[in-house]
Amino acid sequence: MGPIDPPARLLMGPGPITVDPRVLRAMSAQLVGQFDPWMTDLMTETSVLYRQVFRTANEQTFLVDGTSRAGIEAALVSLLEPGDRVLVPVFGRFGHLLTEIAERCGAEVHTIEVPWGEVFAPEVLEDAVRRVRPSLVAVVQGDTSTTMCQPLADLGRICRDQGALLYVDATASLGGNPFETDAWGVDVATAGLQKCLGGPSGSAPITLSPLAVEAIEARKHIEAGIREAADEHDEGRRRGTRIASNYLDLAQIMDYWGPRRLNHHTEASTMLYGARECARLLVEEGVDNAVARHARHGRAMLEGVRGLGLEVFGDTAHKMTNVVAVHIPDGVSGDAARAAMLDDFGIEIGTSFGPLHGKVWRIGTMGYNARKDAVLTTLAALEQVLRGFGAPVTAGGGVGAAREVYADA
Numbered sequence: 001m002g003p004i005d006p007p008a009r010l011l012m013g014p015g016p017i018t019v020d021p022r023v024l025r026a027m028s029a030q031l032v033g034q035f036d037p038w039m040t041d042l043m044t045e046t047s048v049l050y051r052q053v054f055r056t057a058n059e060q061t062f063l064v065d066g067t068s069r070a071g072i073e074a075a076l077v078s079l080l081e082p083g084d085r086v087l088v089p090v091f092g093r094f095g096h097l098l099t100e101i102a103e104r105c106g107a108e109v110h111t112i113e114v115p116w117g118e119v120f121a122p123e124v125l126e127d128a129v130r131r132v133r134p135s136l137v138a139v140v141q142g143d144t145s146t147t148m149c150q151p152l153a154d155l156g157r158i159c160r161d162q163g164a165l166l167y168v169d170a171t172a173s174l175g176g177n178p179f180e181t182d183a184w185g186v187d188v189a190t191a192g193l194q195k196c197l198g199g200p201s202g203s204a205p206i207t208l209s210p211l212a213v214e215a216i217e218a219r220k221h222i223e224a225g226i227r228e229a230a231d232e233h234d235e236g237r238r239r240g241t242r243i244a245s246n247y248l249d250l251a252q253i254m255d256y257w258g259p260r261r262l263n264h265h266t267e268a269s270t271m272l273y274g275a276r277e278c279a280r281l282l283v284e285e286g287v288d289n290a291v292a293r294h295a296r297h298g299r300a301m302l303e304g305v306r307g308l309g310l311e312v313f314g315d316t317a318h319k320m321t322n323v324v325a326v327h328i329p330d331g332v333s334g335d336a337a338r339a340a341m342l343d344d345f346g347i348e349i350g351t352s353f354g355p356l357h358g359k360v361w362r363i364g365t366m367g368y369n370a371r372k373d374a375v376l377t378t379l380a381a382l383e384q385v386l387r388g389f390g391a392p393v394t395a396g397g398g399v400g401a402a403r404e405v406y407a408d409a
């Protein structure tokens with residue numbers, strides 16, 4: 001067996017995407033002891049950076065080790081006690097994932113659904129919150145399975161009025177679509193690195209409001225072996241049930257990231273380096289500029305696929321900036337065309353799940369690949385592949401339409 005030497009690829013699917021080389025470089029740095037002052041300073045800096053990414057003053061802003069799903073599970077298992085009522089608005093695959101995880105927490109889960117390709121109107125959400133009276137509303141912002149971006153600006157107020165906390169899965173949208181933790185009244189948000197943040201998967205940034213922290217602290221249980229005398233006292237005052245997961249127990253993880261530096265888990269230091277670099281690059285660019293960059297290149301890809309004569313799936317008024325779903329033309333095998341993109345051009349585009357399986361491709365323009373050359377190369381390659389499969393395409397229509405978007409911008 002030889003060393004790892006991956007083929008050159010341009011990852012233009014719905015994530016993961018090609019990692020920013022600066023993030024890869026940061027991840028090749030040597031390890032330092034977990035509680036070395038250099039390392040704990042790095043953790044503090046990482047919290048400072050992610051507060052800017054999430055647009056929040058939340059003290060509790062840190063990383064959960066694991067892929068984005070670890071962040072989601074940490075949030076839900078730490079917030080939900082068995083029997084708690086939860087409302088999950090489902091508009092794609094990841095709404096089903098929130099439902100599934102909340103059910104595993106023993107919560108009483110209520111869902112509302114719209115067809116894939118649509119989002120909820122604010123009045124529909126408000127009616128559901130009033131009817132269900134949940135203690136938590138859990139919702140996805142950008143669902144890559146449908147490419148839709150749920151408007152959330154009113155939901156925090158609605159939840160606050162009804163006494164519910166609001167959890168948002170911003171894995172696929174953060175850094176490429178507007179997201180305002182504090183201004184929108186979001187209590188807990190989680191994300192991942194592998195989409196608009198330009199990193200690999202394996203670390204889940206999270207932020208928690210003081211109200212969410214209070215709810216979680218009430219369930220705090222420090223494990224035996226690292227528990228101290230004061231913890232025994234806290235144990236007696238614990239109001240809620242013990243959090244069902246040890247690894248994803250946010251009460252303990254907050255103590256690990258906080259001044260106490262509780263020895264909970266061994267830090268995934270290489271992921272921490274990568275996550276810090278992702279946030280540092282985003283903050284250096286400016287979060288608004290990064291969102292505008294995603295909007296510009298996403299628009300170019302949208303007009304480009306239309307220029308090729310392809311039909312775009314879903315309500316484009318509510319599309320995420322960073323991914324577009326296109327109907328696979330009649331007579332073209334979706335998988336064979338994706339294979340041709342990969343074999344002949346080294347470009348990966350995405351397949352789809354559930355009701356869209358075999359019907360649409362998903363093409364991403366995010367993170368390091370939200371770039372003009374990546375967009376134009378993908379459109380040029382797609383034209384050739386479609387032509388090879390006998391699909392009617394407008395010669396030069398994709399690249400031409402995208403270049404017009406860039407010229408206007």
Ligand SMILES: Cc1ncc(COP(=O)(O)O)c(C=O)c1O
Nearest residue numbers: 067068069094144171172192201
């Ligand atoms: C909106 C959303 N939530 C959650 C996930 C799950 O993330 P991971 O595969 O990193 O656990 C994804 C991954 O694509 C996603 O797009």
